[in-house]
Amino acid sequence: MHPTPDNEQTTAKQADGCGMDIVRGCQQGDRRAQHQLYENCHKAIFRLAVRMVGPQEAADVTQQVFLQAFRKMDTFSGRSRLETWLYRLAVNESLQHLRRMRRWQQPRLEGEPADRGPKHDEQTDNRELLDLALARLEPELRSLFLLRELHDLPYRELADATGTAEGTVASRLNRARRLLQEHLIDLGWEP
Amino acid sequence: MDCSKVQPLLSAYCDGELAADDRTMVAAHVTACAQCSRRLAAFGGLSTMVKGLATPPPPADIWTQIERELDADVQVVARRSLGVWTRSTRRLAALAALVVIAVGLGLLATSNRLGVHPRDHLARYLDQFQEDAEKAQRILIANYGAKAIDLEEAGRRLGYRPVVAGRLPDGYTLEAVYAVQMPCCDFMQYVCRRGSAGMIAIFERGDGHSGCLEGRPAIAACCGGQRCRLAQLGGKLVVSWNMDKRHLTIVGVRDVDEVEELMANFGKG
Numbered sequence: 001m002h003p004t005p006d007n008e009q010t011t012a013k014q015a016d017g018c019g020m021d022i023v024r025g026c027q028q029g030d031r032r033a034q035h036q037l038y039e040n041c042h043k044a045i046f047r048l049a050v051r052m053v054g055p056q057e058a059a060d061v062t063q064q065v066f067l068q069a070f071r072k073m074d075t076f077s078g079r080s081r082l083e084t085w086l087y088r089l090a091v092n093e094s095l096q097h098l099r100r101m102r103r104w105q106q107p108r109l110e111g112e113p114a115d116r117g118p119k120h121d122e123q124t125d126n127r128e129l130l131d132l133a134l135a136r137l138e139p140e141l142r143s144l145f146l147l148r149e150l151h152d153l154p155y156r157e158l159a160d161a162t163g164t165a166e167g168t169v170a171s172r173l174n175r176a177r178r179l180l181q182e183h184l185i186d187l188g189w190e191p
Numbered sequence: 192m193d194c195s196k197v198q199p200l201l202s203a204y205c206d207g208e209l210a211a212d213d214r215t216m217v218a219a220h221v222t223a224c225a226q227c228s229r230r231l232a233a234f235g236g237l238s239t240m241v242k243g244l245a246t247p248p249p250p251a252d253i254w255t256q257i258e259r260e261l262d263a264d265v266q267v268v269a270r271r272s273l274g275v276w277t278r279s280t281r282r283l284a285a286l287a288a289l290v291v292i293a294v295g296l297g298l299l300a301t302s303n304r305l306g307v308h309p310r311d312h313l314a315r316y317l318d319q320f321q322e323d324a325e326k327a328q329r330i331l332i333a334n335y336g337a338k339a340i341d342l343e344e345a346g347r348r349l350g351y352r353p354v355v356a357g358r359l360p361d362g363y364t365l366e367a368v369y370a371v372q373m374p375c376c377d378f379m380q381y382v383c384r385r386g387s388a389g390m391i392a393i394f395e396r397g398d399g400h401s402g403c404l405e406g407r408p409a410i411a412a413c414c415g416g417q418r419c420r421l422a423q424l425g426g427k428l429v430v431s432w433n434m435d436k437r438h439l440t441i442v443g444v445r446d447v448d449e450v451e452e453l454m455a456n457f458g459k460g
Contacts, residue, residue: 034261038254046249059250064361066257071264100357130240148206149241155208174202177234191233 023082026073034070041083042066044151045090051134051146052094053101061097065090080160087151087161091143098139126189133183137176144169145176192216197227205234313373317424320442324382324390328369337369337380345370345379349397354437355381360456362386391443391453397436415451417458434458 022040025033045065049058068089076085134142144162147153158173159166185191197220203209204217221228312334319327331337345353345368355365362385369380371394381393409422409431419432424442430450431440434457444450 031258031261035254038257042249042253046253047246050246051244055247059253062249063253063256063260066253067260068361070257070261097357100359126240127244130244134241146241149238150244155203155206170203170208171199173206174199177202177237180237181233191236 020078023073023076023078026070027076029070034066037069037082038066041086044083045086047150048087048090048143048146049094051150052091052139052143053097057097057101061090061093064093068093080157084153084157084160087147087153087157088163091147091162094143095139129184129187129189132187133180133189136183137179141172141176141179144172145180148173192220194220194224194227197221197224198230201227201231201234205231205238317429317442320390320392321424321427324392324443328367328382331369331371331380335371335373337371340368340370342368344368345381348377349379349395351397351436353379353381354395354434354439354457355383355393358457359383360452363391366390385445389443389445391441394440394442396438414447415455415458417454419450419454421450430454 022033022037026037042062046058046062049061049065052058053061065086069086076082080088134146137145140162144158144164147158147161153161155169156166158164158169164172181191197217200209200213200217204214204221209217221231312330316327316330319330328337340348342353342356342365346356348370353368359365363383365381366384367382369382371378371380376396378394378396381395383391383393385391409420409429412419412421414421414430414432417432417434419430422429427442428444428446428450429440429442430444430453431438432454433439439457441450441453444453
C-alpha cells in the first residue's frame with residue numbers, strides 16, 4: 001500500500017525463507033539452524049519489541065523470544081508460518097514484560113500537549129508525537145496495529161499472532177487507528 | 192451504503208481485506224462522501240508515519256547471550272540425564288542431607304535457643320505452606336497482621352524497588368503482595384506461582400538482617416557463587432541470603448537447582 005524505506009524492505013526479506021529445513025534443524029537442536037533462524041528474523045522481532053516495550057528493554061525481550069522459540073520448537077505445528085509463530089511469542093513476551101514493569105515504570109514517553117513552539121523540524125516532531133501516541137494505546141491494540149503496519153501481516157496471520165478471533169481483527173484495527181489519531185491530536189499533532 | 196455502515200469497514204478497506212462486493216460499495220461511497228474520504232486519508236497518513244519510524248539496530252550481543260543460555264540448557268540436560276553431578280551439586284546434596292538429619296535431631300533442642308517454638312505461628316505457617324499455601328497465608332494474616340498491598344506500596348514501604356519488580360524468572364507469576372509485621376521486624380512478602388506446579392513465598396526486608404525467618408536450623412552453603420543459608424522444610428527448601436541491602440528468604444523451593452536459578456535471577460542487576 002505504501003512504499004517502505006529500504007532498511008525495512010531488508011527486514012521484510014529476512015523474515016521470509018524460514019523453511020521446514022530450518023524448523024527441523026532447530027527441533028534437533030542444531031546450532032547452525034538456530035543461528036540461521038535468528039539471522040533471518042531477529043531484526044523484525046526487535047523492531048516489534050522496540051515499539052512495544054521501548055528500546056531499553058527490547059533486547060531482553062528479543063532474547064527471550066528466541067530462547068522460547070528454540071526451547072519450544074517441538075510445539076510448532078506448522079499450521080502457521082514460522083514467522084507468525086515467532087510474532088506470537090514476541091507479542092506474548094512483550095505483553096508479559098509490560099505487565100511485570102507496569103507499576104514500576106513512570107508513564108513512558110508521556111508528554112504534555114504543550115505549545116511546541118516553531119516547527120523547525122516537523123518530521124522529527126511528528127515521529128516523537130507518534131511514539132507518545134503509540135505508548136498510550138493499550139498494549140494488545142498496539143501489538144495488532146504494529147504487526148499490521150510494520151510487518152504487513154494479513155488478517156488471518158494477525159489473528160494467529162495475537163490470539164484474536166479473525167472476525168474481530170478488522171474492528172480492533174479500526175479502533176486502534178481511530179484511538180491513535182485521537183491521541184495524536186491530543187498531543188498537539190495537526191493532521 | 193451510509194457512513195455508519197462504511198466507517199467500520201474503512202480499516203479493512205485500507206488493508207485490502209474486504210470481499211469484492213463490500214470493496215466496491217465502500218469505494219463508491221468514499222468517492223462521494225467527504226467525511227469518510229477524510230477518514231480514509233487519515234488512516235493512510237498514519238500508516239505512512241508509522242512506516243517512517245526509525246528503529247535502532249539490535250545490539251550485537253543478543254545472539255551471544257542466547258548461545259550462552261542454550262549452552263547452559265545443554266549442560267543441565269546432560270547432568271540430569273547422565274546422572275553426572277558437578278562437584279558443587281554433590282556438596283550441596285550432602286549438605287542438604289545433613290540438614291535433614293540436623294532438623295530431625297535438633298529442632299526441639301535448638302528451637303528454644305533460637306527463639307522459635309515449634310508451635311509458634313511462624314513455624315505453623317512454614318509447616319502449613321507445603322500443603323496449602325492459602326491456608327498458611329491465613330496464619331500470617333491472623334497473627335502477624337499480614338495485609339494485602341500492591342507492589343507500589345511495597346516499594347514505598349521498603350524505600351526502593353521490590354526485588355520481584357520486573358525480575359521474576361520465566362514461568363513464575365506474582366499472585367499477591369503482603370506487608371507482614373512479625374515480632375522482630377516488618378517484611379514484604381511476595382506469593383508467586385510456579386507455572387502450574389506449586390507456590391513459593393519470597394520475604395524481603397531492606398536492612399540486611401534476617402530477623403525471625405531464620406529461626407530454623409540451617410546450614411551455610413554457596414549457591415551459584417553466592418553465600419546463602421539452606422533449611423529443609425518437609426520436601427522443600429527454605430533459602431535465605433543477603434543481596435546488597437536486601438535480605439531475602441524464599442519458602443517452598445523445590446531443589447538446589449531452583450535455588451541457584453532464583454538466586455541468579457534476582458542477582459541480575
